[in-house]
Amino acid sequence: MEPFAGFGILAVLIIGGVAGWLAGLIVRGYGFGIIGNIIVGIIGAFIGTWLLAKLGIFVGGGLLGAIVGATIGAVVLLLIIGLFRRA
Structure with missing residues (x-):
């Protein structure tokens, strides 16, 4: 199942x-600005x-x-990025 099936660009x-x-x-403190947030949201x-x-x-x-699905995935991605930023 594709996350954006039926949606335009x-x-x-x-x-x-x-x-x-x-x-x-x-996830406070892990924002990346508008372009970064779009990329994080899509990924x-x-x-x-x-x-x-x-x-x-x-x-x-x-x-x-x-x-909702994209937000859940983006939160997971930001948490993973946060783990690498701390290390």
Whole structure:
């Protein structure tokens, strides 16, 4: 299952930006600015889709489901990045 199936490139950027921004709020101190947050959100969408599928969790379809899944993945990605920053 692809995280952005059916969305255009503009929607992917908006979803990625929102997910990266939300993840930056959840994981304080690990934001990367607007471009960095979009990238974290897009990569996070792939991580979130894979991780949630492995756990058997379905967060819903459509725009809201894409944002929730991407945000979960982006939070995981920011936590991993935070571990490497500390080391």
